[in-house]
Amino acid sequence: MKTAIRTTGLTKTFGPKTAVDHLDLEICEGEIFGLLGVNGAGKTTTIRMLTGLSAITEGEASILGLDVSKDLKKIKPLINVSTQETAVAENLTVRENLSFMARIYGITDKEAMDRVISSLELEEVASQKAKTLSGGWQRRLSIAMALITDPKIIFLDEPTLGLDVLARRELWSVVRSLKGKVTIILTTHYLEEVEALCDRIAVMAKGKLRALGTAAELKAQAGKDTLEDAFVAIVEKEGTAS
Amino acid sequence: MKWIAFAQRNQKELLRDPISYVFCLGLPIVMLIVMTIINQSIPAVEGAPQVFRIEQLSPAIAIFAMTFLMLFVCIRVSSDRSTAFLTRLYASPLQSSDFILGYVLPFVLTGLAQIVITYAASEVLALIVNGESLPIGNMLLSVPLLLPSIVLFIGIGILFGTFFNAKAAPGLCSAVITGAAILGGIYMDIEAMGSSWKTVCSCFPFYHCVRYARLAMAGEFGDMLLPFAICCAFTAVIFIASILAFSFKMKSDKK
Ligand SMILES: Nc1ncnc2c1ncn2[C@@H]1O[C@H](COP(=O)(O)OP(=O)(O)OP(=O)(O)O)[C@@H](O)[C@H]1O
Numbered sequence: 001m002k003t004a005i006r007t008t009g010l011t012k013t014f015g016p017k018t019a020v021d022h023l024d025l026e027i028c029e030g031e032i033f034g035l036l037g038v039n040g041a042g043k044t045t046t047i048r049m050l051t052g053l054s055a056i057t058e059g060e061a062s063i064l065g066l067d068v069s070k071d072l073k074k075i076k077p078l079i080n081v082s083t084q085e086t087a088v089a090e091n092l093t094v095r096e097n098l099s100f101m102a103r104i105y106g107i108t109d110k111e112a113m114d115r116v117i118s119s120l121e122l123e124e125v126a127s128q129k130a131k132t133l134s135g136g137w138q139r140r141l142s143i144a145m146a147l148i149t150d151p152k153i154i155f156l157d158e159p160t161l162g163l164d165v166l167a168r169r170e171l172w173s174v175v176r177s178l179k180g181k182v183t184i185i186l187t188t189h190y191l192e193e194v195e196a197l198c199d200r201i202a203v204m205a206k207g208k209l210r211a212l213g214t215a216a217e218l219k220a221q222a223g224k225d226t227l228e229d230a231f232v233a234i235v236e237k238e239g240t241a242s
Numbered sequence: 243m244k245w246i247a248f249a250q251r252n253q254k255e256l257l258r259d260p261i262s263y264v265f266c267l268g269l270p271i272v273m274l275i276v277m278t279i280i281n282q283s284i285p286a287v288e289g290a291p292q293v294f295r296i297e298q299l300s301p302a303i304a305i306f307a308m309t310f311l312m313l314f315v316c317i318r319v320s321s322d323r324s325t326a327f328l329t330r331l332y333a334s335p336l337q338s339s340d341f342i343l344g345y346v347l348p349f350v351l352t353g354l355a356q357i358v359i360t361y362a363a364s365e366v367l368a369l370i371v372n373g374e375s376l377p378i379g380n381m382l383l384s385v386p387l388l389l390p391s392i393v394l395f396i397g398i399g400i401l402f403g404t405f406f407n408a409k410a411a412p413g414l415c416s417a418v419i420t421g422a423a424i425l426g427g428i429y430m431d432i433e434a435m436g437s438s439w440k441t442v443c444s445c446f447p448f449y450h451c452v453r454y455a456r457l458a459m460a461g462e463f464g465d466m467l468l469p470f471a472i473c474c475a476f477t478a479v480i481f482i483a484s485i486l487a488f489s490f491k492m493k494s495d496k497k
């Protein structure tokens with residue numbers, strides 16, 4: 001298996017605060033990788049560093065063999081990110097938002113649009129302006145905008161936040177359909193989601209990696225029956241999380 | 243041509259917002275009409291102010307209209323910066339030059355359209371009020387000649403939008419709009435207001451913009467050169483500053 005993402009001693013500090021603390025990760029190509037952690041654990045900051053949105057304080061990160069600090073220009077066309085906050089152009093329609101995104105990544109494939117629209121079931125709102133969509137539909141669009149550029153690696157920061165049960169299931173099936181083809185780094189607070197989707201899970205607390213493995217391995221490691229109990233045991237092991 | 247996609251998005255965001263028509267087109271035309279009516283009611287005595295005469299008024303209003311362009315660029319940049327939308331674009335292959343071009347181009351086109359519409363409205367008014375046409379050739383030449391002024395105001399807008407948040411930026415722009423009206427001599431004759439006031443006005447670009455726009459309308463292209471050159475110098479400085487500011491902010495946002 002080829003390595004898609006490797007971090008060694010990846011660290012981010014904001015003044016006296018250490019948001020990510022010497023993180024060592026190796027994520028394989030085609031893997032669906034879950035990042036778990038309580039609020040403020042450093043998940044978003046990790047994604048921001050890996051996508052060049054935040055400078056790395058210390059340590060190294062490489063994506064598809066390219067150094068994030070040096071080769072960002074080469075990396076950017078290969079990745080995409082669905083940020084924790086919904087990010088769409090308000091006065092553009094769903095279709096226009098998608099084609100805008102495709103064009104800035106230099107994607108000319110016309111079928112990509114239809115594919116993404118149908119996989120996230122955006123047909124019925126395709127010609128509606130983004131600002132007239134409900135929060136959950138905007139969220140779907142925001143995710144679709146990350147999928148349309150056909151990235152090798154996709155970062156989904158709490159993608160299912162604000163989605164109804166049906167929409168969440170749809171997104172799960174989209175993520176599953178990408179399994180093996182696209183490397184996906186996914187953060188979420190829903191443990192059933194990681195269990196349903198992720199090949200491996202990293203649990204972070206206070207910026208540090210606390211556990212790493214499949215759902216079954218994490219449960220065994222913590223000696224618990226459910227992932228939720230295992231998660232709680234892991235993050236509470238060394239004092240209460242911030 | 244990634245920046246064109248971004249420029250088109252900005253153009254759509256502007257043109258699909260009804261408020262931009264009210265300010266960028268409606269207000270200048272209303273001002274033109276109102277001031278012409280006021281001028282009609284002033285008895286035509288010796289030494290009455292010239293600035294309300296349509297051939298003096300319309301170039302000044304054309305410049306004034308650009309201040310709203312500034313406001314809308316500023317709102318666009320500052321509100322993009324306040325949402326995750328720009329974050330997502332920062333992660334995309336767009337570079338800082340793509341951002342600048344993408345912000346500037348749609349507003350330049352809108353600015354040129356503003357001039358054409360303002361001058362067309364002035365021509366109609368001139369025919370109604372004075373019964374004679376404005377110098378059409380001079381008006382046509384004015385359109386490209388006013389380009390540096392458009393870029394100047396867009397530059398100020400980008401500068402403010404870059405440094406101030408979506409709450410503070412529009413307020414600051416309003417201050418500049420008022421300042422431009424007073425210091426530019428849009429509705430008063432700065433030449434008649436004493437040399438010290440004129441010196442103050444000369445320190446800002448607005449006075450020079452209005453002056454050269456009026457001279458262009460009058461066809462006095464020789465006299466126009468100096469204020470035109472001064473305006474271009476201001477434009478160059480402000481525009482370069484806005485590019486540097488945006489690129490700097492883009493980097494520092496990545497802290
Ligand atoms: N720009 C910043 N300036 C200062 N501190 C920051 C900044 N961004 C993040 N932090 C801090 O870094 C820590 C990690 O934040 P981060 O957003 O990565 O957490 P998270 O795991 O994504 O949390 P959540 O589940 O709430 O999204 C937090 O303590 C946060 O306050």
Ligand SMILES: [Mg+2]
Pocket residue numbers: 043044045084157
């Ligand atoms: Mg987060």
